[in-house]
Amino acid sequence: MESNTTSSLAFPTPSNGFDFSAMHKVPQQFVWPSKDLEETSSEELNPPVVDLKAIKDDEVAMADAIKLVREACMKHGFFIVTNHGVDHDLIIAVHDAYDSIFKLPLDKKLSAKYNHTKWGYSCAQAERYSTNLPWKEVFSFPYHYIHESDSQVVDFFRSTLGDGFEHTGSMNQRYCEAMKELSMSIFGLLAISLGVDGSYFQRFFEDAEAMMRCNRYPPCKNPSITLGVGPHYDPNSLTILHQDQVPGLELYVDDKWLVVPPRPETPDAFVVNIGDTLKAMTNGIYKSARHRVRVNEKVDRKSIAFFINPRADEKVIPPKNLLENEEQRNYPDFTWAQMFQFTQQVYRADSDTLPMFVSWLLTQQPPPSN
Numbered sequence: 115m116e117s118n119t120t121s122s123l124a125f126p127t128p129s130n131g132f133d134f135s136a137m138h139k140v141p142q143q144f145v146w147p148s149k150d151l152e153e154t155s156s157e158e159l160n161p162p163v164v165d166l167k168a169i170k171d172d173e174v175a176m177a178d179a180i181k182l183v184r185e186a187c188m189k190h191g192f193f194i195v196t197n198h199g200v201d202h203d204l205i206i207a208v209h210d211a212y213d214s215i216f217k218l219p220l221d222k223k224l225s226a227k228y229n230h231t232k233w234g235y236s237c238a239q240a241e242r243y244s245t246n247l248p249w250k251e252v253f254s255f256p257y258h259y260i261h262e263s264d265s266q267v268v269d270f271f272r273s274t275l276g277d278g279f280e281h282t283g284s285m286n287q288r289y290c291e292a293m294k295e296l297s298m299s300i301f302g303l304l305a306i307s308l309g310v311d312g313s314y315f316q317r318f319f320e321d322a323e324a325m326m327r328c329n330r331y332p333p334c335k336n337p338s339i340t341l342g343v344g345p346h347y348d349p350n351s352l353t354i355l356h357q358d359q360v361p362g363l364e365l366y367v368d369d370k371w372l373v374v375p376p377r378p379e380t381p382d383a384f385v386v387n388i389g390d391t392l393k394a395m396t397n398g399i400y401k402s403a404r405h406r407v408r409v410n411e412k413v414d415r416k417s418i419a420f421f422i423n424p425r426a427d428e429k430v431i432p433p434k435n436l437l438e439n440e441e442q443r444n445y446p447d448f449t450w451a452q453m454f455q456f457t458q459q460v461y462r463a464d465s466d467t468l469p470m471f472v473s474w475l476l477t478q479q480p481p482p483s484n
């Protein structure tokens with residue numbers, strides 16, 4: 115764990131902030147090592163696309179979609195969903211709301227922190243890291259699938275940004291509710307494609323603890339030496355991402371970095387990624403998706419990520435019938451609380467998170483002797 119442990123974490127100061135538009139050179143903290151900057155292939159990615167409406171009452175379309183999902187998840191852990199029923203105007207409204215938030219003065223943005231936690235605004239994650247800073251600013255908040263208050267998100271926006279953000283809060287609340295519903299359809303497809311009970315993941319994730327994040331990647335004078343997000347696997351279970359029409363997201367397939375192209379013909383499409391926690395739950399049958407984000411010289415790019423995690427203390431173990439033939443377990447039992455602690459306090463999520471997490475876990479909990 116030499117180069118990526120807490121030793122590279124920055125000392126947190128409340129004033130960490132950068133004015134990206136005034137940066138005419140890329141500061142050293144934002145320069146990434148050449149191994150992470152491998153060139154993007156000129157090959158085109160032909161992404162697997164699942165039309166969720168077409169599969170509703172059509173058995174043949176459903177069978178095709180299940181095959182497509184299975185192949186995609188066994189190969190690279192990524193596919194696209196269209197015709198999902200999430201309101202187009204809602205997606206636009208949420209993007210517009212973040213345009214307004216990111217236009218606020220830097221001081222105001224830096225003060226948008228929730229109880230001194232990581233929730234709220236962060237500029238380049240500079241309060242956490244001091245090297246390989248991502249060329250982006252983000253706004254994040256938690257969303258619990260089971261909630262006592264119907265206004266959890268509205269309350270969050272009011273308490274971090276102050277009065278005047280109720281509308282933004284309620285758009286985000288509605289978006290989270292739509293993501294919860296969409297995630298259940300996707301979990302249904304994933305379970306069937308994996309050959310487990312169709313409601314298995316829906317039941318497992320009924321009390322999920324999700325987090326939503328808007329990423330804004332400003333234009334950059336020298337985009338070839340920095341990254342919006344370095345190469346990584348998402349540590350959570352499933353990510354549902356909406357990207358605007360600016361390219362930047364790249365997926366690692368067959369030893370090449372391929373652009374995940376925006377889809378002007380279906381601008382509401384969502385990119386679905388398997389994360390490491392779901393990979394472990396499938397005993398490694400389904401892969402997590404290795405991806406990164408490049409920035410560009412000319413225009414802003416924005417994405418909205420909805421990260422789904424199991425309830426913090428729920429044990430992540432493969433469904434019994436996946437191990438029917440006495441297959442070896444490839445991962446030890448763990449909880450999302452442990453994975454979260456690992457990525458927040460011990461190891462910065464990257465392309466080695468899962469193996470590093472497993473070896474950390476084994477040092478934390480020696481196997482019981484018998």
Ligand SMILES: C=C1C[C@]23C[C@H]1CC[C@H]2[C@]1(C)CCC[C@@](C)(C(=O)O)[C@H]1[C@@H]3C(=O)O
Nearest residue numbers: 343346347348349350421454457458462463
């Ligand atoms: C558990 C998490 C760690 C990250 C936030 C959630 C889900 C995704 C993870 C992350 C986005 C993956 C890329 C690297 C990371 C450091 C980031 O760019 O923010 C990750 C998040 C994090 O550690 O906060």
Ligand SMILES: O=C(O)CCC(=O)C(=O)O
Nearest residue numbers: 329343357363407417419
């Ligand atoms: O911006 C994107 O397209 C992807 C962002 C991402 O990978 C992440 O936030 O984990």
Ligand SMILES: [Fe+2]
Nearest residue numbers: 346347348405
């Ligand atoms: Fe990611």
